[in-house]
Amino acid sequence: MEEMEKTLSEKLRELAEVDIRTVDPSTLVEIGNVRIHENLPVQERVADYVRQIMNPYCYLSHGTVVKISFTGKRSLEECLESCVSMEV
Numbered sequence: 001m002e003e004m005e006k007t008l009s010e011k012l013r014e015l016a017e018v019d020i021r022t023v024d025p026s027t028l029v030e031i032g033n034v035r036i037h038e039n040l041p042v043q044e045r046v047a048d049y050v051r052q053i054m055n056p057y058c059y060l061s062h063g064t065v066v067k068i069s070f071t072g073k074r075s076l077e078e079c080l081e082s083c084v085s086m087e088v
Contacts, residue, residue: 012076018058020067029053030060036084045084046077056080 006014034052037045053059056076058067070076 012057015055016057016069018055018067020058020065023058023065025060025063025065028055028058028060028065030063031066032062042081042085046080049080049084 029052031053034049037048040048050056057069058065060066070079074082
């Protein structure tokens with residue numbers, strides 16, 4: 001029940017704090033397996049991406065653990081929205 005009571009910002013903060021040195025790679029998602037569904041509206045695309053990647057701050061790329069962070073004035077949500085709304 002405690003897990004359900006966490007706010008989105010608390011959950012994102014926990015995901016961002018994953019330690020790349022101790023994370024179990026088998027718990028991470030390979031980014032190459034994530035599909036961006038261009039037919040969805042941008043907000044739904046972001047939600048779908050996060051649902052698939054599970055942790056947008058720490059994932060696998062070709063079997064290598066990748067950890068990203070964001071600085072500046074834009075939030076993770078804003079950065080993801082920009083990425084998934086780009087024309088390919």
